[in-house]
Structure formats: structure tokens, C-alpha cells
Amino acid sequence: MKEEKQYENNPLTPHLQIYRWHISSLLSITHRIITVVNLFAITLICFWIISLYFGPTSYEAIHLFLKSYFGKFFIISLCWSFSFHVLNEIRHLAWDLGYGFDLKVSKITGLITIFGSFVLTVLIYLIGKNLF
Amino acid sequence: MHISTKKWLFQKYSSAILVPLMIWFIINLVSIFQSEYSSLIIFFTTQPSSLLFSTFLIIAFFFLSLTVSEIFEDYIHNEKIKNVANKLLFIFAIIMPLITILTIFNLEI
Numbered sequence: 356m357k358e359e360k361q362y363e364n365n366p367l368t369p370h371l372q373i374y375r376w377h378i379s380s381l382l383s384i385t386h387r388i389i390t391v392v393n394l395f396a397i398t399l400i401c402f403w404i405i406s407l408y409f410g411p412t413s414y415e416a417i418h419l420f421l422k423s424y425f426g427k428f429f430i431i432s433l434c435w436s437f438s439f440h441v442l443n444e445i446r447h448l449a450w451d452l453g454y455g456f457d458l459k460v461s462k463i464t465g466l467i468t469i470f471g472s473f474v475l476t477v478l479i480y481l482i483g484k485n486l487f
Numbered sequence: 488m489h490i491s492t493k494k495w496l497f498q499k500y501s502s503a504i505l506v507p508l509m510i511w512f513i514i515n516l517v518s519i520f521q522s523e524y525s526s527l528i529i530f531f532t533t534q535p536s537s538l539l540f541s542t543f544l545i546i547a548f549f550f551l552s553l554t555v556s557e558i559f560e561d562y563i564h565n566e567k568i569k570n571v572a573n574k575l576l577f578i579f580a581i582i583m584p585l586i587t588i589l590t591i592f593n594l595e596i
Contacts, residue, residue: 387558394551400516401544401587404531408590411524421520430520437513444502451499479510483517 378465386443389436396433431480438475442468494553501550508543532594541591544584552580 406414420426446464449455455464480486519530530536556573563569 387554390551390554391558393547394555397544397547397551398583401583404587405590407524407527407531407594414524414527418521418524426520430517434513434517437509441506441509444506448499448503448506479513480517483514485518 378462378469382443382446382465382468385439389440389443392436393440396436431476434479435472435476438479439468439472442471442475498550498553498557501546501553505543505546505550508539508546511539512543528594531591537591541584541588544587548580548584552576 403417406417421430446455446468449464455461515530515536519527522530531540555576559569559572559576563572
């Protein structure tokens with residue numbers, strides 16, 4: 356009975372309350388949060404496309420939102436979450452091929468992922484808006 | 488091959504395919520998100536954007552559902568709740584892109 360209760364109270368992975376934060380743990384948990392956020396974002400994009408089917412009138416409200424500052428902020432945030440996901444996914448794929456396991460290299464690639472995601476967001480926005 | 492190994496391999500292959508598609512999609516999203524209704528219809532109904540976007544949706548939902556199911560694996564203790572959550576997730580990951588792709592192919596200029 357006591358053992359069962361102890362099992363119930365065990366912390367869930369990745370033991371956020373126990374370990375000290377490192378770049379690797381920060382990226383790992385951010386990656387998981389971003390995965391869920393991107394799933395919601397892509398679902399919203401699906402609803403956006405489905406709204407097109409119902410004609411220009413039903414699309415108008417979404418169009419007004421996307422033209423507002425909130426709409427721009429939403430799209431730029433999406434750019435960042437996708438950029439972060441892409442860069443961290445490339446980092447994971449490199450690990451799977453056996454590269455970048457060294458602690459120092461892992462920290463450097465982690466920092467590149469964090470700062471690179473912001474740079475990539477700006478680049479994507481500029482390319483998308485034909486500002487290059 | 489163990490089911491977990493298969494799942495891991497599917498996740499990795501889909502991830503490798505998803506990276507270029509995600510970059511393509513987000514660049515195009517930035518260029519079209521403020522466009523008028525007719526421009527959007529043209530974008531989603533002409534090739535190659537229609538085909539690329541449909542592929543992006545299928546791979547993205549496939550990959551994200553596998554990844555979110557891994558999160559369920561780590562955070563949900565109760566086996567029954569975990570199984571229900573996984574089943575709902577997989578049904579959602581099939582239905583959502585399917586409806587959207589059907590919509591795209593039924594859009595009229």
C-alpha cells in the first residue's frame with residue numbers, strides 16, 4: 356500500500372522540479388512545448404483554409420484579424436516557433452547520425468538553435484515579404 | 488522490429504521530410520497571410536503549391552502526432568487515459584488534414 360502511494364507520488368519525466376536547468380534541458384522542454392504549440396497552429400491554419408470554402412464573406416473576419424497588429428504578431432510568433440522547431444529538429448537528426456554528442460558541441464549547437472531561431476525568423480519574414 | 492523502433496524511425500524519416508516543407512510553407516505563409524480572398528484561392532488551387540501544401544499537412548500531422556504521443560507516454564501515468572488520449576490524437580491527425588485537403592481540392596477560383 357505504502358509502495359503504491361510512493362509510486363503515485365513519483366515525479367513525471369523529465370523531472371523538471373529536480374534537475375538544475377541547462378541549455379540541453381531548456382531546449383528539450385521548449386521543443387516539447389513548441390511541438391504542442393505547432394500542432395495547434397497547424398490546426399488553426401487548417402480552419403483558416405476551411406473558412407475559404409465558405410466564401411469571401413465568412414473569410415472577412417479572419418482577414419481583418421490577419422491584417423491587424425495582433426495578426427502580424429501571430430504570424431511572426433508562428434515564424435519563430437517553426438524556425439525553432441526546424442533548427443532543433445536538424446540538431447536532433449545530427450545526433451541520430453552520431454554527430455554533436457560532445458558536451459561542448461552540444462552546448463554550442465544549443466545556443467545556435469536559440470539565437471538562430473530568431474535570425475531565421477527575421478530572414479523568413481524578409482524573404483516572405485519580398486524585402487530582400 | 489520492435490514497435491518503438493518503428494515509431495522512432497517513422498518519426499525521424501518524417502522529420503527529415505518535414506524540415507524543407509516547413510521552411511517552404513512558413514515563407515509562403517508570410518507572403519500570403521494578408522492577401523485578398525481571390526489570391527489565397529489561387530495559391531491553394533494552383534500547382535505546385537496545392538500539392539506541396541497537402542504533403543506538408545500529411546507529414547506535419549503524422550510527425551506531430553507521433554511526437555505528442557511520446558509526450559503522453561512520458562507524462563500520463565494512467566494506462567487507460569494514455570490509450571484514449573493516443574487514439575483521439577491519431578484520429579484527429581487523420582481527420583484534420585483529410586478535411587483540409589478535400590477542401591483545397593474543392594475550392595473554386
